[in-house]
Amino acid sequence: MPAAPRFVSAFRACLGLLALLTxxxxxxxxxxxxxxxxxxxxxxxxxxxxxxxxxxxxxxxTDVRNxxxxxxxxxxxxxMPPWPPEHGYGDFVGERRLSDAQIxxxxxxxxxxxxxxxxxxxxxxxxxxxxxWRLGPPDLIVKxxxxxxxPATGADxxxxxxxxxGLTETKYVRxxxxxxxxxxxxxxANIVLDSTQSLRRRDGxxxxxxxxxMDVITEARSGTFDxxxxxxxxxxxxxxxxxxxxxxxxxxxxxxxIFNLHxxxxxxxxTVQPELGLYFTxxxxxxxxxxxxxxxxxxxxxxxxxxxxxxxxxxxxxxxxEVLGVYPHAHYLGKQMEAWATLPDGSRIxxxxxxxxxxxxxGVYMYRKPVSLPKGSALEMRITYDNSDQNPRNPSHPxxxxxxxxxxxDEMGHIWLxxxxxxxxxxxxxxxxxxxxMKRRLEKYPADFVAHYNLGAMFVSRGEFAAAIPYLxxxxxxxxxxxxxRNTLGxxxxxxxxLDDAIRELRQAVADDPGYxxxxxxxxxxxxxxxxxxxxxxxxxxxxxxxxxxxxxxWALATVLMKQRQYEQALTHLEVAARLKPNDADIQTxxxxxxxxxxxxxxxxxxxxxxxxxxxxxxxxxxNLERARKQLESPGSAPRS
Amino acid sequence: MFLLLAAQLELVxxxxxxxxxxxxIRADCPISNRFAPEIERIYEQYGQRGFDIHLVYxxxxxxxxxxxxxxxxxxxxxxxxxxxxxxYITLAHIRATPSAAVFVKGRLVYDGRIDNRFxxxxxxxxxxxxxxxxxxxxxxxxxxxxxxRETRAIGCAVEEVQ
Numbered sequence: 117m118p119a120a121p122r123f124v125s126a127f128r129a130c131l132g133l134l135a136l137l138t139x140x141x142x143x144x145x146x147x148x149x150x151x152x153x154x155x156x157x158x159x160x161x162x163x164x165x166x167x168x169x170x171x172x173x174x175x176x177x178t179d180v181r182n183x184x185x186x187x188x189x190x191x192x193x194x195x196m197p198p199w200p201p202e203h204g205y206g207d208f209v210g211e212r213r214l215s216d217a218q219i220x221x222x223x224x225x226x227x228x229x230x231x232x233x234x235x236x237x238x239x240x241x242x243x244x245x246x247x248x249w250r251l252g253p254p255d256l257i258v259k260x261x262x263x264x265x266x267p268a269t270g271a272d273x274x275x276x277x278x279x280x281x282g283l284t285e286t287k288y289v290r291x292x293x294x295x296x297x298x299x300x301x302x303x304x305a306n307i308v309l310d311s312t313q314s315l316r317r318r319d320g321x322x323x324x325x326x327x328x329x330m331d332v333i334t335e336a337r338s339g340t341f342d343x344x345x346x347x348x349x350x351x352x353x354x355x356x357x358x359x360x361x362x363x364x365x366x367x368x369x370x371x372x373x374i375f376n377l378h379x380x381x382x383x384x385x386x387t388v389q390p391e392l393g394l395y396f397t398x399x400x401x402x403x404x405x406x407x408x409x410x411x412x413x414x415x416x417x418x419x420x421x422x423x424x425x426x427x428x429x430x431x432x433x434x435x436x437x438e439v440l441g442v443y444p445h446a447h448y449l450g451k452q453m454e455a456w457a458t459l460p461d462g463s464r465i466x467x468x469x470x471x472x473x474x475x476x477x478x479g480v481y482m483y484r485k486p487v488s489l490p491k492g493s494a495l496e497m498r499i500t501y502d503n504s505d506q507n508p509r510n511p512s513h514p515x516x517x518x519x520x521x522x523x524x525x526d527e528m529g530h531i532w533l534x535x536x537x538x539x540x541x542x543x544x545x546x547x548x549x550x551x552x553x554m555k556r557r558l559e560k561y562p563a564d565f566v567a568h569y570n571l572g573a574m575f576v577s578r579g580e581f582a583a584a585i586p587y588l589x590x591x592x593x594x595x596x597x598x599x600x601x602r603n604t605l606g607x608x609x610x611x612x613x614x615l616d617d618a619i620r621e622l623r624q625a626v627a628d629d630p631g632y633x634x635x636x637x638x639x640x641x642x643x644x645x646x647x648x649x650x651x652x653x654x655x656x657x658x659x660x661x662x663x664x665x666x667x668x669x670x671w672a673l674a675t676v677l678m679k680q681r682q683y684e685q686a687l688t689h690l691e692v693a694a695r696l697k698p699n700d701a702d703i704q705t706x707x708x709x710x711x712x713x714x715x716x717x718x719x720x721x722x723x724x725x726x727x728x729x730x731x732x733x734x735x736x737x738x739x740n741l742e743r744a745r746k747q748l749e750s751p752g753s754a755p756r757s
Numbered sequence: 758m759f760l761l762l763a764a765q766l767e768l769v770x771x772x773x774x775x776x777x778x779x780x781x782i783r784a785d786c787p788i789s790n791r792f793a794p795e796i797e798r799i800y801e802q803y804g805q806r807g808f809d810i811h812l813v814y815x816x817x818x819x820x821x822x823x824x825x826x827x828x829x830x831x832x833x834x835x836x837x838x839x840x841x842x843x844x845y846i847t848l849a850h851i852r853a854t855p856s857a858a859v860f861v862k863g864r865l866v867y868d869g870r871i872d873n874r875f876x877x878x879x880x881x882x883x884x885x886x887x888x889x890x891x892x893x894x895x896x897x898x899x900x901x902x903x904x905x906r907e908t909r910a911i912g913c914a915v916e917e918v919q
Contacts, residue, residue: 172785182817185914195878230917268832269794271883300787383793384831474879508876513886 146225147233148177154239155218156180159197161242162355168244169299169352175241177232184226191219198477205454205469206442208481250356251291254393256281258373263387264325266301266379271511273379274524277326277390278310278319280372285699288364291395292348293356294375301379301386303476307348308332308374309367312634314600315374330447330524332374342366342577343406343546347443347480347534358395362402363536367394369667378476405440405536406546408553410455410497413520414561416527418449418503420515425449425501427529429560432494434552435545436538438486439495442468443532447475447524448509449501455531460492467495467533475509488538499529550574565594569601576604581612599629603638610642618642633659637669644676652676660689667696671703683710694723701731708740717748776861776897778803778810778890779845780835780871783854784819784827786913788878792855792871793831795885799871800835803894815840815854817919843918853912857890861902867893869908877911 146152156164156174164174173179180187190196197212225231258279266273296302310316310332318327346365359365375390410429418425444453450473457465465487489495503515511525512518518527537545551574557567568591575584588605592598606622609615619642625635640655656673659666670693677686690707697703708723724741727734780796782789800810812835814824824837840846849858849868859867872885889908896903 171787171790181919182916183913185916189914190878193878269791381791382787383790472879476879508880508882511883513882 145231145233146221146228147231147237148180148225149233149235150237151221151233152180152225153177153241155214155222157239157242159212159214162244163197163352165242165244167299169302171300181230181232184230188223188226191222194219200470200472200474200477200479201481202469202471205466206481207484209484210482249293249295249393251293251358251393251395254293255396256283256287256394257391258394259391260297260325260375260389262325263297263389266386266388267381268384268386269381271381272303272524273377273381274328274330275326275377275379276308276315276318276329276332277375277377278315278372279375279392280313281367281369283367283369283371284696285369287367287394287396288398288400289359289367289394290361290364290397291356291358293393294350294354295391295393296350296377297389297391298386299352300382301388302350302390303378303380304349304351304478305378305390306376307350307392308376309344309348310372310374311342311368311370313370313372316372317631326375329376330378330522332376332522343550345405345407345534347407347441347532349443349480351479360403361397361399363405364397364399364401366401403536403539404544404546405534406549407443408495408533408535408549410495410531410533411529412560413528413530414564416501416518416520416529418501418518418527420512420517421504423502423504423506424451425503426498427501428496428498429531429556430494430496431553431556433489433491433535434548435543436489436491436541437493437535437545437549438488438538439467439483440486440534440536441480441482442534443478443480443530444468444470444473445478445528445530445532446473446499446501447527448511449503449507449518449527450475450499450529451502451507452498452500453529453531454498455533456496457487457489458494458496460490465489468531473499486536495533497529497531499531501527501529547574547578563594565591565598565601568594569598569604572601572608573604576608576611579611581608584608585612597628599625599632599635602628603632603635606635606642607638610638610645615642615646619646631662633662633666633669637672640669640672640676644672644679649676649680653680660692664692665696667693667700670696671700674703674706678706678710683713686710687714699730701727701734701737704730705734705737705740708737708744712740712744712747717744720744721748775807776809776859776866776894778808778894779813779838779849779858779860780810781813781815781846781849781851781854781856781858781915783816783913784814784823785816786854788875788912789855790831793833795871796835796855797831797833799891799894800833803891804835806898808894808897810835812837813840813845814838815843815846815851815915817841817916841918843915846915850907851910851915853910853914855912856910859890859893859897861897865905866897866903867906869906870910875911 160174164170164172166173172183191214199211199213201208203213258281260277264275294305296305315332321327373392379388410431412427412429415427442455453470453473455467457467503510503518505515520527554567554571557564561567568587572584572587572591585608588601588608591601592605602621602625606618606625609618609621622635622639622642625632626639636655636659640652643655644652653673653676656669656676659669660673670689674686674689674693687710690703690710693703694707704723704727708720711723712720721741721744724737724744727737804810812833814837824839828837849865851868855871856869857871858865869889871890873887874882874885893903
């Protein structure tokens with residue numbers, strides 16, 4: 117052996133002596149088994165084990181020794197374990213953050229020669245169920261039918277997959293588990309709910325499953341106020357957990373799940389085929405959280421070279437609330453993120469601070485204890501951006517002007533907060549919060565389509581149709597060809613008994629987007645209300661020809677046909693509707709009526725009995741059941757319906 | 758493809774060749790692996806022009822079968838060298854993978870990053886905008902003998918010989 121290593125050893129021995137002389141706090145003998153294994157098992161192994169996303173396992177002495185220098189390098193700069201939030205600016209569940217002492221200990225272990233130590237000191241390694249469903253067999257598994265190809269090299273891939281659930285009745289979801297299928301490729305994922313199937317039109321347009329895009333925007337369902345309530349987020353190391361018993365989230369039939377995936381090229385061709393397991397509960401939620409968004413993307417006009425471009429936002433809570441979690445989001449120019457609450461007395465509660473935003477390590481952070489805020493507290497955010505050449509993540513070289521938008525070359529700046537009414541609150545605070553958020557949005561963007569539309573849609577959902585109409589009309593002044601807004605306006609006018617206006621607006625919505633089936637449905641309703649039964653039947657027929665599994669359209673068409681006394685045709689659609697909506701008492705009642713008109717009293721009795729099973733208070737079904745039974749017992753004793 | 762053992766090999770700057778290029782990689786290093794298509798591109802392009810290009814695996818306990826499997830998995834065409842004793846790691850002053858080293862007539866003229874797409878572990882560009890390695894190779898091809906240049910490679914730290 118050459119002399120150099122002996123010299124190094126001697127030098128190390130001197131350093132060790134010096135350390136002993138100057139610091140009594142330094143461990144005399146740092147070993148893997150006693151000192152390092154507990155740190156690695158707690159902070160590293162969840163991602164660094166076979167089958168997980170991390171590139172190598174850290175589950176035993178050999179694993180750790182073989183990556184010791186690397187571990188020292190990445191812990192020293194706090195790249196690993198990844199935990200972007202600053203300590204002391206929000207107290208989060210599962211904080212994966214090493215203390216300075218732990219980092220020093222790892223470095224000392226390596227410099228002291230990576231000793232394994234006494235086997236009796238070694239704690240048991242954590243156990244991981246690699247491929248299984250960690251909460252047991254899910255009630256529903258939704259899986260991408262065919263794999264998606266990820267190229268070996270190039271920019272990160274942002275892909276969205278539209279996943280119908282096939283549900284025929286509303287379910288309440290207590291937990292989900294995403295199995296990405298290829299954890300080294302899937303960097304993180306968001307699940308977005310699309311209750312109006314508005315994204316199906318984009319699915320597969322480029323010949324591959326799904327469609328591209330860093331962010332997805334879905335349409336709200338009109339007629340109900342059902343804001344997004346939960347962070348449905350996955351990143352490596354995520355351990356699926358049940359929501360509290362009283363906070364399940366609702367999944368309606370027809371709602372599509374959008375898998376929004378951030379995919380990283382690995383250097384070789386890869387495929388992904390994610391699947392999502394859902395766990396249901398029969399218990400409807402009694403606590404209803406909602407996600408509040410702070411943003412000011414309209415102010416994002418970042419000149420090239422700007423190193424500290426700043427945006428802010430502020431929303432005042434109209435009711436006392438608890439903040440349960442936070443999800444920050446920006447793209448590649450994001451630099452520093454801050455969120456806090458200013459209480460009515462002027463004091464500040466920090467909600468989040470990230471000094472070096474990195475889109476590759478975004479995550480949802482849940483507070484250990486809900487952050488209680490009194491009525492009148494302001495939720496505030498401040499985000500800065502670096503659009504200079506000094507920012508290596510800047511996708512443009514040389515830098516160019518960047519505006520707000522959802523392409524990866526655009527920017528965003530969002531702080532999402534999950535808020536809920538304090539325990540014991542009787543009123544639903546969500547509509548008031550939504551109103552506050554949207555009115556704040558109108559302050560930011562006086563001619564903003566989204567703010568006007570959302571306020572209109574929110575009033576529609578509250579049944580305040582007259583209040584909704586001016587907002588929807590204002591939205592359409594901004595974008596006269598938005599079929600969604602025009603459909604919602606048509607629906608509000610219809611509910612406000614302005615039939616002619618409603619029909620005019622809905623006809624225009626259909627003309628703007630002939631494939632927009634929701635608009636056709638509302639137009640059918642308006643025409644039926646205006647006694648144009650043939651016109652209504654034509655609209656509903658157009659829908660069921662396109663999507664035979666639309667239970668509402670089948671039911672509406674059957675109803676119109678019944679009014680036209682076309683019972684045979686109505687029966688066909690009623691039977692389909694009854695199959696698609698097996699728990700709808702009205703459908704069963706009308707099915708019974710049509711069967712009775714055909715003389716099928718046994719069938720009619722079954723339908724009326726089924727209607728009463730579903731709703732024992734269905735008086736029409738009860739009366740008809742008696743009449744049908746009498747008719748069956750003594751034909752001719754009761755007139756036909 | 759036979760696996761070359763560094764201890765048995767005198768490949769640096771073979772006579773009659775323009776230069777020897779060594780890519781230091783690690784099979785379980787994600788940064789190395791993300792560079793695989795670029796390493797293969799350089800091998801295809803510059804290997805045809807007479808540069809003698811090898812991959813060097815130095816991680817402890819890596820079997821010949823595992824090296825071959827890694828080459829196949831990442832479509833790496835260059836011949837591989839196993840360097841568990843860190844003969845070439847030491848010779849080329851390598852501290853992290855992936856790194857590249859270039860020798861001309863036995864003299865080290867470049868060691869460091871392949872390009873500058875990685876600025877730190879967490880800060881990366883979509884692709885490199887400064888192609889340090891191919892810049893050196895182009896100079897050599899143009900008949901110039903560059904002085905020693907060293908750059909800092911961002912990647913997985915080289916571990917101790919075991």
